[in-house]
Amino acid sequence: MTEPGQPIKIFNARTEWLRGEGLSCDVVLSSRVRLARNLAGLPFVAQATRTDRRHILDLCRARLVGAGLAKQLMWLNLHDAPPIDRAVLAERHLISKQLARGVLPGRDAAPDEPRGVAISIPDERLSVMVNEEDHLRLQTIRTGLDLRGCFEQIDAADDSIEAGLDYAFHPRFGYLTACPTNVGTGARFSVMLHLPALRMTGEIDKVKNAAEDMSLAIRGSHGEGSQNTGDIFQISNQTTLGKSEDVLLAEMQDEIVPRVVEYERRARTMLLERRRTILEDKIHRALGVLRGARLMTVDEAMTLLSQVRLGVVLGLIEDLPQQTVNHLLLIVQPAHLQRIANKEMPQGARRIARADLIRERLGPGTNETPRNGQ
Amino acid sequence: MLCECGEREATVHEVIIKNGKKVEKHLCEVCAKNQGFDPKAGVPISQLISSFVLSSPGAKQGKALVCPTCQTTYDSFKQSGLLGCPDCYDAFEDELSPLLERSHEGGTHHVGKQPKRATAKRGRGVDPVMEARKRAEQIKQLRHQLDTALAGEQYEKAAGIRDEIRELSESDEASEELSEGERNGEESREDQAS
Ligand SMILES: [Zn+2]
Ligand SMILES: [Zn+2]
Numbered sequence: 001m002t003e004p005g006q007p008i009k010i011f012n013a014r015t016e017w018l019r020g021e022g023l024s025c026d027v028v029l030s031s032r033v034r035l036a037r038n039l040a041g042l043p044f045v046a047q048a049t050r051t052d053r054r055h056i057l058d059l060c061r062a063r064l065v066g067a068g069l070a071k072q073l074m075w076l077n078l079h080d081a082p083p084i085d086r087a088v089l090a091e092r093h094l095i096s097k098q099l100a101r102g103v104l105p106g107r108d109a110a111p112d113e114p115r116g117v118a119i120s121i122p123d124e125r126l127s128v129m130v131n132e133e134d135h136l137r138l139q140t141i142r143t144g145l146d147l148r149g150c151f152e153q154i155d156a157a158d159d160s161i162e163a164g165l166d167y168a169f170h171p172r173f174g175y176l177t178a179c180p181t182n183v184g185t186g187a188r189f190s191v192m193l194h195l196p197a198l199r200m201t202g203e204i205d206k207v208k209n210a211a212e213d214m215s216l217a218i219r220g221s222h223g224e225g226s227q228n229t230g231d232i233f234q235i236s237n238q239t240t241l242g243k244s245e246d247v248l249l250a251e252m253q254d255e256i257v258p259r260v261v262e263y264e265r266r267a268r269t270m271l272l273e274r275r276r277t278i279l280e281d282k283i284h285r286a287l288g289v290l291r292g293a294r295l296m297t298v299d300e301a302m303t304l305l306s307q308v309r310l311g312v313v314l315g316l317i318e319d320l321p322q323q324t325v326n327h328l329l330l331i332v333q334p335a336h337l338q339r340i341a342n343k344e345m346p347q348g349a350r351r352i353a354r355a356d357l358i359r360e361r362l363g364p365g366t367n368e369t370p371r372n373g374q
Numbered sequence: 375m376l377c378e379c380g381e382r383e384a385t386v387h388e389v390i391i392k393n394g395k396k397v398e399k400h401l402c403e404v405c406a407k408n409q410g411f412d413p414k415a416g417v418p419i420s421q422l423i424s425s426f427v428l429s430s431p432g433a434k435q436g437k438a439l440v441c442p443t444c445q446t447t448y449d450s451f452k453q454s455g456l457l458g459c460p461d462c463y464d465a466f467e468d469e470l471s472p473l474l475e476r477s478h479e480g481g482t483h484h485v486g487k488q489p490k491r492a493t494a495k496r497g498r499g500v501d502p503v504m505e506a507r508k509r510a511e512q513i514k515q516l517r518h519q520l521d522t523a524l525a526g527e528q529y530e531k532a533a534g535i536r537d538e539i540r541e542l543s544e545s546d547e548a549s550e551e552l553s554e555g556e557r558n559g560e561e562s563r564e565d566q567a568s
Contacts, residue, residue: 242481
């Protein structure tokens with residue numbers, strides 16, 4: 001357990017969800033399982049007073065420290081953390097944007113509201129948010145399609161935490177959550193998918209409709225309401241009541257995701273066979289812009305990097321490893337960019353710094369290997 | 375309110391947000407069926423809540439529903455989509471049940487993991503009524519999977535699912551005095567509540 005007083009470091013350069021390894025990693029960026037839990041006998045977060053929330057935080061923090069969840073666990077009081085650190089954690093998908101901002105559900109921003117997060121380091125595979133919408137939100141994340149690995153870890157973590165805390169549980173409704181959409185298992189199984197070919201062929205809408213028919217949520221990479229920048233989509237189950245964790249897991253891991261992966265691969269093959277020149281042109285233009293631009297917004301960077309990633313996966317670009325592109329998808333985001341530059345920058349300066357960083361990382365187009373770390 | 379067809383009273387009310395636009399639908403049962411509207415389909419709860427406001431005029435007026443533990447009202451839940459405390463689930467059980475069923479593909483009872491401590495603390499081990507209900511829920515889910523497997527011509531998988539259903543059904547028959555147990559179960563739950 002470490003509790004740094006100084007700004008947190010960006011942990012390992014390649015976060016789990018962008019390692020670019022594992023099953024179906026040509027399409028699946030990462031897998032994630034989330035469990036929502038609340039303590040018995042206490043109001044849910046939105047209804048709690050500040051004193052309650054303080055109390056909840058103390059209880060959870062003490063338990064998380066004592067539960068032996070990981071070899072090394074970092075605890076952060078988010079109400080004490082500088083905004084940039086919170087934004088870095090959100091960009092790494094270790095906390096939600098809501099928790100980063102300190103917005104209580106249904107209320108105005110209150111950055112100093114008592115809340116925190118425990119993160120296993122250096123792997124960042126497990127994180128536990130305290131005082132988000134629910135008292136506890138556990139999350140495990142793995143590269144590629146590995147919901148089973150995620151679930152085994154989170155299930156064990158849940159047992160360890162529960163050994164020292166009383167969860168709010170109802171014989172009929174299961175694990176009680178602040179929002180009834182999560183009640184029952186409290187489990188959300190989700191995968192982050194890179195679907196550029198389905199977007200290009202226009203078939204993405206069919207996938208979206210099919211997903212809705214199957215009671216799945218499909219949204220942008222940063223959750224509800226976010227844009228699908230970089231053709232990255234997240235699919236997750238909506239149903240949490242009446243289906244066991246095993247059933248939810250099997251549906252997602254063995255049926256739904258493989259099907260979407262297959263659609264995307266088929267679309268990629270189709271593009272290669274029938275529209276190869278158009279595809280190559282698009283991909284190499286994207287690479288050319290990234291290697292030459294002097295000003296770059298996040299959205300443009302994500303869009304172009306997405307196309308380049310497709311080129312790398314399809315073997316149309318040979319002098320770039322996939323990890324370099326994956327890593328750039330993370331570090332071009334505002335908080336990471338400022339952390340790497342080690343200073344706060346207004347938007348205009350960030351565009352310059354972003355373009356510089358991309359040029360530096362992508363290199364001039366030889367076969368050089370990517371530099372490690374930041 | 376009349377249905378779009380102008381012939382029958384609208385009984386199915388739905389508010390859908392599509393491409394940022396709010397679309398209200400008021401349909402009679404016939405039209406709802408024709409339009410492929412499945413009232414059991416998964417609908418986000420926020421939409422359900424707004425459609426419930428439309429579909430239950432005056433139903434719960436008169437007495438305001440309040441959770442005795444945290445004082446959260448059912449009205450404020452309808453606005454925020456968030457409950458106030460664990461006891462809200464009991465306080466609003468009747469109102470929540472249809473909402474839950476619709477937003478969880480017809481699921482009505484929890485199936486799956488249980489916290490060990492909560493079970494141990496209750497001190498009465500396994501509740502036979504709840505177990506029976508859970509089995510019923512599991513069988514329902516398995517039947518659904520069976521249909522899917524058969525539709526996909528996955529016969530080996532279908533056979534496996536069929537075995538599972540048989541096993542679950544047999545254990546149901548084993549607990550014969552189910553209806554009696556259920557009555558007792560209800561009583562003891564009321565005792566606890568009072
Ligand atoms: Zn009609
Ligand atoms: Zn309450």
